[in-house]
Amino acid sequence: MSDLPLVEGVLKYVKENNISFSMPGHKNGKGFFATEEGKTFINNILSCDITEVEGVDNLHNPEGIIKEASELLTQLYGSKKSYFLVNGSTSGNLIMVYSSFKEGDKVIIDRSCHKSIFNAIILKKLKPVYIKNRVCNSFNAPISINMEHFFQVIKNNRDAKGIILTYPNYYGICCDLEKIIEEAKNYNMKVLIDSAHGAHFGISNKLPKSAVKLGADMVVTSSHKTLASFTQTAFLHINSNINKDKVDFYFSSFSSTSPSYLLMCSMDYGRYYLQKYGRNEYNNLIELAEKYKNKINNIDNMHVIDEQDINENYSYFMDRSRYIINLNNNYNSNLLLKYLRENKIQCEMSDTHNIVLIFSPFNTEEDFKYLYEVLRKCDLSKMKFQSINIHEYSIPVLKLSPHEAVNKPKKKIDIEGSLGRICGENIIPYPPGIPLIMMGEIIDKETIIMLKYYLNNGIELIGVDNGKVKIIE
Numbered sequence: 001m002s003d004l005p006l007v008e009g010v011l012k013y014v015k016e017n018n019i020s021f022s023m024p025g026h027k028n029g030k031g032f033f034a035t036e037e038g039k040t041f042i043n044n045i046l047s048c049d050i051t052e053v054e055g056v057d058n059l060h061n062p063e064g065i066i067k068e069a070s071e072l073l074t075q076l077y078g079s080k081k082s083y084f085l086v087n088g089s090t091s092g093n094l095i096m097v098y099s100s101f102k103e104g105d106k107v108i109i110d111r112s113c114h115k116s117i118f119n120a121i122i123l124k125k126l127k128p129v130y131i132k133n134r135v136c137n138s139f140n141a142p143i144s145i146n147m148e149h150f151f152q153v154i155k156n157n158r159d160a161k162g163i164i165l166t167y168p169n170y171y172g173i174c175c176d177l178e179k180i181i182e183e184a185k186n187y188n189m190k191v192l193i194d195s196a197h198g199a200h201f202g203i204s205n206k207l208p209k210s211a212v213k214l215g216a217d218m219v220v221t222s223s224h225k226t227l228a229s230f231t232q233t234a235f236l237h238i239n240s241n242i243n244k245d246k247v248d249f250y251f252s253s254f255s256s257t258s259p260s261y262l263l264m265c266s267m268d269y270g271r272y273y274l275q276k277y278g279r280n281e282y283n284n285l286i287e288l289a290e291k292y293k294n295k296i297n298n299i300d301n302m303h304v305i306d307e308q309d310i311n312e313n314y315s316y317f318m319d320r321s322r323y324i325i326n327l328n329n330n331y332n333s334n335l336l337l338k339y340l341r342e343n344k345i346q347c348e349m350s351d352t353h354n355i356v357l358i359f360s361p362f363n364t365e366e367d368f369k370y371l372y373e374v375l376r377k378c379d380l381s382k383m384k385f386q387s388i389n390i391h392e393y394s395i396p397v398l399k400l401s402p403h404e405a406v407n408k409p410k411k412k413i414d415i416e417g418s419l420g421r422i423c424g425e426n427i428i429p430y431p432p433g434i435p436l437i438m439m440g441e442i443i444d445k446e447t448i449i450m451l452k453y454y455l456n457n458g459i460e461l462i463g464v465d466n467g468k469v470k471i472i473e
């Protein structure tokens with residue numbers, strides 16, 4: 001047993017993983033060493049860990065350097081006002097929901113939202129109506145919302161006060177937000193966007209458009225996911241006539257009163273780098289990614305997904321600074337992820353059929369070359385498995401709003417006997433990571449068939465324990 005398990009554990013991990021194709025965007029610190037300004041910050045990092053004393057402003061009432069930095073952030077994103085978040089996109093999602101809706105409001109929500117949105121729905125006592133995700137058969141994964149279902153849901157729920165969407169999803173796939181915002185405006189609904197994975201969007205025209213520029217009312221972007229900024233940092237952008245005093249109040253309520261200057265300085269730097277170098281650097285990065293995509297596509301049984309693979313009736317857009325490497329159905333991508341890790345490459349995630357890699361301008365050509373070589377040498381015959389197909393499913397009927405369901409007494413029963421009962425806990429198959437049923441919804445025949453299908457095929461089911469599910473008594 002170590003005396004310093006955390007410190008030693010992290011250092012061991014860092015030593016074993018040389019090449020980062022995952023978060024955070026600074027890629028093992030390289031982003032800070034890319035400029036003299038970044039080096040100066042990092043070389044003085046310990047002295048920068050200060051508290052809010054005179055001369056260094058106050059995050060909760062900015063009048064000095066924090067205000068100045070926020071104004072630069074606002075200018076870069078083209079918002080009405082942008083904020084530094086020291087409690088991650090999680091706090092940004094809570095602030096958006098609290099500032100935009102009243103208790104009891106109906107809201108239309110992407111079924112693949114992050115759990116901070118689902119939690120906000122519970123805490124603010126909202127009535128959710130969900131939009132299904134489209135599953136793409138060619139890569140066996142969700143590709144953002146099902147647009148036909150979106151249009152149907154909005155028409156059937158004209159009394160909803162707003163729409164909450166993820167843009168892009170974890171795979172870097174974006175729905176047609178322009179169309180969605182246009183439709184939402186017809187119904188006078190607010191559009192809130194969790195763009196945690198899209199802080200770099202819009203900086204180059206080779207990337208998807210920024211949700212702020214497309215006119216969403218409020219947007220959250222995680223600076224740490226793709227920019228040169230420390231983990232836990234994020235930005236919140238107000239983009240319409242949402243009451244700023246109200247946003248300030250919830251911003252204060254969901255932010256620490258001792259915000260870390262290290263986090264704030266790193267966000268200032270992430271913004272600076274993106275503004276000054278982002279366009280060129282992302283153009284170069286995408287060129288590099290395209291070059292190696294073509295090479296990887298020549299490896300048997302591997303294919304990097306691109307927009308042509310996923311577009312059918314509606315357009316979906318892809319973040320080209322990510323790879324989704326899809327394996328032929330006979331091979332298990334979780335094993336590929338493990339193999340890459342053994343070869344000192346850290347990817348973002350795998351879902352049995354695909355692995356996802358997140359790049360930033362701090363990944364070099366050597367990184368891509370090494371990735372390609374390691375993939376080329378991979379013996380996929382050791383990774384064979386019995387593939388299962390991921391299906392799109394209907395959203396069960398909501399009997400109780402999640403805030404009503406959360407406080408009711410619950411018990412665990414066998415799946416077999418749960419038909420018609422009200423579900424007491426969200427059940428999430430992984431993959432695809434989208435709730436099959438959520439608390440307050442009625443367990444129907446289709447849900448039971450899908451649960452059994454996933455269980456029989458060894459898919460992890462969060463919320464199912466030894467074949468039992470939680471129901472409301």
Ligand SMILES: Cc1ncc(COP(=O)(O)O)c(C=O)c1O
Nearest residue numbers: 087088089090114194196222232
């Ligand atoms: C889409 C999305 N939104 C929000 C979050 C929460 O971000 P954070 O962990 O920075 O609070 C995540 C985290 O992974 C995410 O993927």
